[in-house]
Amino acid sequence: MPQYYIWTIGCQMNKAESERLGSFFEQRGYQATATTEEADVIVLNGCVVRQSAENRIINKLNALKSLKRGRPSLTLALTGCLVNSDIEQLKKNFPHVDYFFKPGDYPQWLEKAEWTQALPQHPPPSVYVPIIQGCNNFCSYCIVPYRRGRERSRPVAQITSEVRELVHRGAKEVTLLGQNVDSYGHDLPDKPDLADLLSELNPIEGLVRIRFLTNHPKDMSSRLIEAVAGLDKVCEQLSLPVQSGNDAILKAMRRGYTVEHYRQLITRIRRRIPEVALSTDVIVGFPSESKQQFQQTVDLLAELRFDTVHVAPYSPRPGTIASSRFEDNVAPAEKKGRLDKIEQLQERIATEVLVEGRKEGKWQGRARSGKLVFFSSNDDCLGKLMKIKIERTSPWSLQGMVASSNTD
Ligand code: SF4
Secondary structure: OOEEEEEEOOOHHHHHHHHHHHHHHHHOOOEEOOOHHHOOEEEEEEOOOOHHHHHHHHHHHHHOHHHHHHOOOOEEEEEEOOOOOOHHHHHHHOOOOOEEOOOOOOOOOOOHHHHHOOOOOOOOOEEEEEOEEOOOOOOOOOOHHHHHOOOEEOOHHHHHHHHHHHHHOOOOEEEEEOOOHHHOOOOOOOOOOHHHHHHHHOOOOOOOEEEEEOOOOOOOOHHHHHHHHHOOOEOOEEEOOOEOOOHHHHHHOOOOOOHHHHHHHHHHHHHHOOOOEEEEEEEEOOOOOOHHHHHHHHHHHHHHOOOEEEEEEOOOOOOOHHHHHOOOOOOHHHHHHHHHHHHOOOOOOOOEEEEEEEEOOEEEEEEOOOOEEEEEOOOOOOOOEEEEEEEEEOOOOEEEEEEEEEOO
């Protein structure tokens, strides 16, 4: 039986695309293998948001040179954000790679018609569904628009029939993915938006929950807030990266909104959806961020009390506006101190959990708010909705025990 090996790093978009590739190979009689040595096909799906991630892919590609030399029949393919518009240059740099395909594109060695059917035969209870690729925003620190290209939305009808099929095969929850889901549809003929798409998906029988990420504070519409408030299957969970609590830093980041705009948006959301779980992202140590400016970020987080805060230290990404215009002048130890301070602000609570699988002897699932929850049970909990009493919290997950459960 031929074997395939897929190596993935990066965001949920990459994970979703790798899941599809894996399903595609399995439908054609391939078996997954854990080692490159046994594989007949190797696909590397990499992230370049940080220089360290790009270095990891390049190291991996270089490490595969001798394997390909010793076994020329091996198929080696590269996808993810490293595959930009200059594929000719990539071919020159990595001549041992057989195929390069952009994120979201179909692999060229397959028929396009075959690729569009590459949904998992037995999907897990919760699956990712990409709805828009690329980004038009050009935030000064971000490499994504250069690598993933401009925004390209998938048609509503295509996404709807895909979700229907995934539910038919056993999925209960979908997470719609995009770098900026609030831009969804503007490039399609009838200009549908995310609220329209959610309205199409909500009635699908057997579908229990719908989530989506990531939002952009400057693009999020009142229609979308109304859709989340009004559609019963859309989870009351929003990811809305603020990045900084200081207007000068937001301007240097080219985020396109002010702190006050953001504050008012959160107020509107909470007024309309009182039970909403909000998560945000923050970058600490952006060039020239003073202690005072950082403190404004801490104050904003304390004021708005998010359920989850993802915090990352600034790291310059060659090719971005920030890396060419600004000096990376906040010391690493200072960045680390700022990161620790924000992590200490986080608190979590969980209640109802949809169980997605097992990890290291424990069941694992997510609350409606998206919080990752671990608990122990001897029962088969996969796919069930469980009530979990939280006993311990850590910065990125919750640990609890079963209070009661019910099945859909
Ligand atoms: S919105 Fe900004 S941070 Fe997000 S992908 Fe686009 S450019 Fe990058």
